[in-house]
Amino acid sequence: MRPATAEDVPAIVAMLADDPLGAQRESPDDLTPYLRALERLVADPNQHLIVATREGRVVGTLQLTIVPGLSRRGSTRSIIEGVRIHAAERGSGLGTRLIEWAIDASRREGCQLVQLTSDNTRTDAHRFYERLGFTASHVGFKLQL
Amino acid sequence: MRPATAEDVPAIVAMLADDPLGAQRESPDDLTPYLRALERLVADPNQHLIVATREGRVVGTLQLTIVPGLSRRGSTRSIIEGVRIHAAERGSGLGTRLIEWAIDASRREGCQLVQLTSDNTRTDAHRFYERLGFTASHVGFKLQL
Numbered sequence: 328m329r330p331a332t333a334e335d336v337p338a339i340v341a342m343l344a345d346d347p348l349g350a351q352r353e354s355p356d357d358l359t360p361y362l363r364a365l366e367r368l369v370a371d372p373n374q375h376l377i378v379a380t381r382e383g384r385v386v387g388t389l390q391l392t393i394v395p396g397l398s399r400r401g402s403t404r405s406i407i408e409g410v411r412i413h414a415a416e417r418g419s420g421l422g423t424r425l426i427e428w429a430i431d432a433s434r435r436e437g438c439q440l441v442q443l444t445s446d447n448t449r450t451d452a453h454r455f456y457e458r459l460g461f462t463a464s465h466v467g468f469k470l471q472l
Numbered sequence: 473m474r475p476a477t478a479e480d481v482p483a484i485v486a487m488l489a490d491d492p493l494g495a496q497r498e499s500p501d502d503l504t505p506y507l508r509a510l511e512r513l514v515a516d517p518n519q520h521l522i523v524a525t526r527e528g529r530v531v532g533t534l535q536l537t538i539v540p541g542l543s544r545r546g547s548t549r550s551i552i553e554g555v556r557i558h559a560a561e562r563g564s565g566l567g568t569r570l571i572e573w574a575i576d577a578s579r580r581e582g583c584q585l586v587q588l589t590s591d592n593t594r595t596d597a598h599r600f601y602e603r604l605g606f607t608a609s610h611v612g613f614k615l616q617l
Contacts, residue, residue, distance in 0.1 A: 340542065353543070353544070354545050364542050365542065368540055374540065392537070397484055397509050398498070400498060400505045433617060434617055439617050442615070444587065445613065453613075460615050465592060465612025466591075466598055466610075466611070468588050468598075469585060470587070470606045472585065
């Protein structure tokens with residue numbers, strides 16, 4: 328597990344696109360917008376874009392965002408986004424290790440709460456997060472601009 | 473609608489605490505952790521803690537976080553947290569104006585997506601967000617640390 332660099336972007340985008348929902352949303356043929364987004368992430372100390380590697384190959388990724396706030400006695404929370412595991416690694420326990428990394432990193436950053444949203448259709452993912460101790464306590468709303 | 477300052481913190485915390493869920497989670501008698509959290513928010517250009525005022529009194533608040541990312545072709549998204557309306561203002565349309573402010577601010581920041589989570593028990597809030605165009609497409613998971 329290490330911070331992502333520009334050299335990891337092709338592998339990350341390939342994983343984002345190799346997904347029932349991501350296939351319609353990503354454009355792996357043009358990496359320019361992804362590289363620009365990586366620059367913003369790297370410049371922001373509250374953003375952690377992480378890759379998991381095995382034998383030098385990128386096999387997993389997630390993004391962890393640290394969000395200070397006033398509610399819950401001035402609690403800081405973290406938000407997990409963009410969790411992807413390479414197809415060849417699914418079922419290997421790598422997803423669990425990625426989320427456990429994110430939980431440990433959140434503790435180190437002083438967070439009192441970790442949160443994420445998962446598309447209603449990803450029922451396997453829902454069971455996975457519940458096994459890791461998360462509670463499906465909220466409804467996640469999105470508005471496309 | 474304007475950015476919150478330290479002088480607004482007592483009124484913001486009073487609104488956070490005047491809520492079925494917030495009543496158990498907030499400590500309006502000691503503002504120290506809230507003031508410390510405000511300092512972190514003000515120092516971060518991707519954080520916008522906003523208050524709505526009427527005749528000089530704070531009557532509403534929300535927090536908008538700008539989150540760059542790789543997924544969806546390097547999209548930036550925004551996350552709305554901590555929406556609260558003073559009890560005397562509920563039903564006045566102020567909630568709608570606060571969320572519309574957040575949507576407009578998200579557009580100005582170049583976001584392609586606005587998202588938020590709402591506790592499963594807040595069914596009135598769910599209808600409110602759907603009226604404003606949001607889709608309840610996700611399950612929101614939380615883990616207390």
